[in-house]
Amino acid sequence: MTVTRSARRDEIVELAGQMFAERGFAGTTVREIADAAGILSGSLYHHFDSKEAIVDELLSTFLSETMASYRDALSAAPDPRSALRALVLIAFRSVHDHRAAVAVMHQEFHTLLQYPRFQYLRAVSDDAERLWVGVLRDGMRDESFRRLHDPVLTYRFIRDAVWNTVRWYDPDGRYRIETIANRYLELLLDGLGSRQ
C-alpha cells in the first residue's frame, strides 16, 4: 500500500487493468502489458516487483476510494432510504468510472483469494457487507423498508446485480449509467408487482 507514486506507474496500472478486465489476470502476460506501455517486458520490473503487484495496486486503490465514498455518503444521508440510494448510485458510478477495476475485482476475486497477499480483499468485502447491511437494518427498524427475512441475502442480491453490470454495460451504448441505476432502484424498491 505504501507505494511510490508516479505518472508512469499509474499509466501502466491503467493499461494492465484494461487487459486484465478483457482477458483475465492469468490470461494476460507481462509481455503484453509491456507492449501496450511501449517498453520491453524486463523494463516493467523497474516499476513493479511482479505481475501480482500490478493487480494489487489496481484493486487496493479502487477499494480504498470506494469505501471512502461509501462512508462519506452514509454520513451525509438523512435517512436509510437516501443512504441506500446513495450507495447504489456510487456503485453504478464506479461501474462507469472504474470499469477495469470493477471488472477485475468481480472476476478475479475468488481466484486471487487463494494467495495470502490478497487476503485483504476478503476483509474489504466484509467491511462493505457490514456497511450495506447496516443500512438495510436501519431501514427495517424505522419502517422505510419492509421487514426483510434476511438483510444479508438482500444485500448480496443487490451487490451481485449491481457489480455484474460491468460485464455488459457499454459506455457508448444506448443505456446511460444513470438510466441503468434508476431502473435498478425502481425494481429494487417497488418490485415487479405482485398482483395475481
Place this chain on the structure above:
Amino acid sequence: MTVTRSARRDEIVELAGQMFAERGFAGTTVREIADAAGILSGSLYHHFDSKEAIVDELLSTFLSETMASYRDALSAAPDPRSALRALVLIAFRSVHDHRAAVAVMHQEFHTLLQYPRFQYLRAVSDDAERLWVGVLRDGMRDESFRRLHDPVLTYRFIRDAVWNTVRWYDPDGRYRIETIANRYLELLLDGLGSRQ
C-alpha cells in the same frame, strides 16, 4: 457436440470443472487435472483433444440441459407469473446441482468469448435472454407485472443476481438453496418497499 460418451470422460469433466471453478480455467493446468484423475497428463489426451475441449464439454452439456429445462417449464406454465417463478427456481436449482458449470460459465464467459470455438456461448446466452424477456413482456401485457421501463434491463438484473449466488452459496451452509430462491422471489416481486 458429437462426442463419444464414457464414464471416464464424464468423470474427468466433473473433476476438471471443479478445478476450473476454483482456480479459473487459465489457472488450472492439465497436469493438475490428470493428477486429480489419477493418471499422467499425457493420458488425458486419449480422452480429449485439448484443455479447451474439456471446458467445452462441461459448458455445452450444462447449457443444453438448462435451455431444455427452461423450455419445458415455459410450456407447462399457465401464466407469466408461474413461468417467471419456474425459471427462477430452475436457475437456483442449477446453482446447487451444477455448481462447477455455473461458476465456470459465469466466470469464464467473457474470456472464452475471445475464441471462435466458444462463440456458441454468446448464442445460447442470447437465446436465454429472449426467452426470459418474453416472459417479462407477457407479464406486462396481461398486467401480472407492472409496466417496466425496460424488460431487457430487468432480465439482466435478475440473471446477474441469480447466477452470482454460485460464488457465495455453500451447500453445507445455513441457507438452503430453496430458501435463497424464495427470498429472491419475494424481493423481486414485492421490492424493498417504497414508503417514504
Place this chain on the structure above:
DNA sequence: GTCTATATTGAGATAGAC
C-alpha cells in the same frame, strides 16, 4: 527508465511402447 540478453520454470501437447 529502458534495453539486451538470458535464466528458469512450467505450460500444452505428441509419439510410440506396453
Place this chain on the structure above:
DNA sequence: GTCTATCTCAATATAGAC
C-alpha cells in the same frame, strides 16, 4: 487406456549495460 519420454514454446523474472 495409461505410461514413458520428450518436444516446443511461452511464461515470469533477473542482471547488468546504457
